[in-house]
Amino acid sequence: MMGLSSCFKNIYLNTIQKEIRNKSIWSLLIMTSIVIIVLNALLNFLLQMAGEFQMAGAGMELGSLPLNVFYTLIDFFSTVIAIIIGVNSLKSDEENGVNIQMLSFPVKRWEYLVARVLGSWTIVVSYYLYSIVLAAVLFSISSREFMMGFQIFFGLINTSLIILPTIVIAIFFSFFLPKLFAFFFSLFFMAFVSYSNMTFSQMTYDKFVENISVMKIIALPIHVLLPRTGILSSATNGVLYNPEESIPSAYWFNLAHYVVAIGVLFFIVSWFLKRKDV
Amino acid sequence: MNVIEAQNVSKIYGSTRALSSLSLSVNSASVYALLGPNGSGKTTFVKTVLGLVRPNSGKILINGIDSNDPKCREGVSYLPEKFNFFPYYTIDGVVKFYGSMKGLTGSELDDRCHEALKTLGIDDLVGKKVKECSKGQLQRTGIASMLMGNNNLLILDEPFSGLDPIAIKELKDLLRSLKDQGKTLFINSHILSEMEKLCDHAAILNKGECLAQGSLPEMLNGKSLEDFFYERVKQ
Numbered sequence: 351m352m353g354l355s356s357c358f359k360n361i362y363l364n365t366i367q368k369e370i371r372n373k374s375i376w377s378l379l380i381m382t383s384i385v386i387i388v389l390n391a392l393l394n395f396l397l398q399m400a401g402e403f404q405m406a407g408a409g410m411e412l413g414s415l416p417l418n419v420f421y422t423l424i425d426f427f428s429t430v431i432a433i434i435i436g437v438n439s440l441k442s443d444e445e446n447g448v449n450i451q452m453l454s455f456p457v458k459r460w461e462y463l464v465a466r467v468l469g470s471w472t473i474v475v476s477y478y479l480y481s482i483v484l485a486a487v488l489f490s491i492s493s494r495e496f497m498m499g500f501q502i503f504f505g506l507i508n509t510s511l512i513i514l515p516t517i518v519i520a521i522f523f524s525f526f527l528p529k530l531f532a533f534f535f536s537l538f539f540m541a542f543v544s545y546s547n548m549t550f551s552q553m554t555y556d557k558f559v560e561n562i563s564v565m566k567i568i569a570l571p572i573h574v575l576l577p578r579t580g581i582l583s584s585a586t587n588g589v590l591y592n593p594e595e596s597i598p599s600a601y602w603f604n605l606a607h608y609v610v611a612i613g614v615l616f617f618i619v620s621w622f623l624k625r626k627d628v
Numbered sequence: 629m630n631v632i633e634a635q636n637v638s639k640i641y642g643s644t645r646a647l648s649s650l651s652l653s654v655n656s657a658s659v660y661a662l663l664g665p666n667g668s669g670k671t672t673f674v675k676t677v678l679g680l681v682r683p684n685s686g687k688i689l690i691n692g693i694d695s696n697d698p699k700c701r702e703g704v705s706y707l708p709e710k711f712n713f714f715p716y717y718t719i720d721g722v723v724k725f726y727g728s729m730k731g732l733t734g735s736e737l738d739d740r741c742h743e744a745l746k747t748l749g750i751d752d753l754v755g756k757k758v759k760e761c762s763k764g765q766l767q768r769t770g771i772a773s774m775l776m777g778n779n780n781l782l783i784l785d786e787p788f789s790g791l792d793p794i795a796i797k798e799l800k801d802l803l804r805s806l807k808d809q810g811k812t813l814f815i816n817s818h819i820l821s822e823m824e825k826l827c828d829h830a831a832i833l834n835k836g837e838c839l840a841q842g843s844l845p846e847m848l849n850g851k852s853l854e855d856f857f858y859e860r861v862k863q
Contacts, residue, residue, distance in 0.1 A: 356729065357729055360729050442714075446712055447711075456698045456701040627680070
C-alpha cells in the first residue's frame with residue numbers, strides 16, 4: 351500500500367528539480383558571486399588605503415564593513431529569489447497542467463503545499479548558504495581573520511526563518527495575480543511587513559494613539575498577525591554589526607510569535623488552496 | 629459493488645450550470661462511458677470525482693469513501709484530457725515519477741516502467757524530453773504513466789484525443805485487456821464509434837444534465853449509439 355509520505359517526498363524532490371532549472375535564480379546566483387568577488391576586492395583595496403580606523407559617528411570598525419555589506423546584499427537577493435520561486439512554485443504547475451495530475455494522487459492539498467514550500471525553501475537556503483560562505487571565505491582570506499563565527503550561523507538561522515513566510519506569501523499572491531504582478535506585489539508586501547515591524551517593535555500604545563495614521567492602521571494587523579521578518583532581520587544585523595552584543599530578549603518573544611504566526615499563515619494559504627478548483 | 633457513486637452532484641461556475649443534480653453509479657469491473665458534446669460537463673464531473681473541483685451540492689463516493697478524502701484516490705489512476713508534464717522531463721522520467729508517486733521504488737519501479745513503455749510501444753523513446761514529443765507520444769506517455777501502480781479504477785478523460793488510427797486500435801485493445809483483468813474503467817469521450825465497441829454502461833450528458841444512463845444494450849434498444857445520442861441531445 352502506498353503511503354502518503356511517498357507522495358510528499360516525490361513532490362518535494364520534484365520542486366527542487368523544477369526550481370533548480372529556474373534561469374532567474376542562476377542569473378542571480380552568478381550576479382551575487384560576481385558582486386561578492388568585486389566588492390571584496392574593492393573593499394580590500396579601500397581597507398589597505400585607509401587602514402583600520404574608527405568610523406566617527408557610526409560606532410563600528412571599517413574592518414567589519416565588508417561582511418555587513420555582503421550580508422545586506424545577500425539578504426536582499428535571498429528575499430528576491432524566495433519571491434521568484436514562491437510565485438513560480440504552484441503557478442508553473444498550473445501552466446503545465448501538472449497541478450491536476452499531482453492532486454489526483456492521494457495527497458492532501460496542505461501536504462502538496464508544504465512539499466512545494468519546503469522544496470522551494472531548500473533551494474533558497476542553499477543559495478543563501480553558498481553566498482554567505484563565499485563572502486565569509488573571501489573576507490577571511492583578505493582580512494586574515496576567521497569570519498565563520500556565531501554571527502554567520504545566527505544569520506543563517508534567521509534568514510532561513512525569514513525565507514519561509516516570504517515563499518508562502520508569494521504563493522498566496524500567485525493564486526490571484528499573474529506571475530509578474532505577484533512578484534512585485536510580494537516584494538512590496540514584504541517591504542511593508544518590515545516597515546510594520548520596525549514601526550511597532552519599539553512603539554508603545556500611547557505613542558501609537560498619539561501619532562495615528564492610515565499607514566499605521568494598515569501596518570498594525572500585519573505586525574500582529576504575520577511572522578515578524580523585519581525584526582528577525584534587524585536582530586541579525588545587530589549581531590553582525592556588534593558581535594560582542596548578546597541577543598536581545600525581545601528576539602525570543604518574536605521567535606515564539608513567529609512559530610504561531612507561520613502556522614496561521616500556512617493554515618490560511620492551505621485553506622485557500624483547498625477551496626480552489628483546479 | 630459500486631466503485632463510483634454520485635448523488636445529485638451540481639456545480640455552478642458563475643452563471644453557468646456545469647452539472648445539474650447528476651447521479652450515477654459505476655459497477656466494479658465495468659467499462660462506463662460518460663458521453664456528451666464539448667462543454668457538456670464531462671470533465672467537470674471527472675474533476676469532481678477526483679476532488680479537484682468542489683461541487684456546490686451533492687456527494688460522491690469512491691469505493692465507499694467520500695471524494696473529499698484523499699484516501700479515496702488510492703488505487704485510482706487518472707489520465708487528463710490533455711496530458712502534459714514539465715517540459716524538461718524525459719518520457720521514462722515522467723512514467724517513473726508516476727510510479728514513485730504510487731509508492732514503487734528500486735528495481736520494481738524500473739521494471740514496471742519498462743513494461744508500461746513497452747505496452748504502449750514507446751520504449752524506443754526513452755530519454756526523449758516531453759518538450760520534444762508529439763501530441764500522440766505525450767498521450768501514450770500519459771497512458772503508460774497511468775499503468776504504474778496497482779490501480780483498480782482508471783479514469784480516462786478523452787483518451788483517444790490526439791492518437792492516430794493505429795494507436796486508437798492499440799489503446800482499445802489495451803483497455804479491453806485491462807477490463808479482462810477486472811479493472812473498472814470510467815471513460816469520458818465524445819467519440820461514439822469507439823465507445824460503442826468498448827463500454828458496457830453509459831451516461832449521456834448535455835449542458836450538465838444527464839439525458840440517459842444505464843446498461844448500453846438496454847439503453848440503445850437496438851439503435852446505434854450515434855443515432856440514440858443524436859436523438860437525445862437534439863431533443
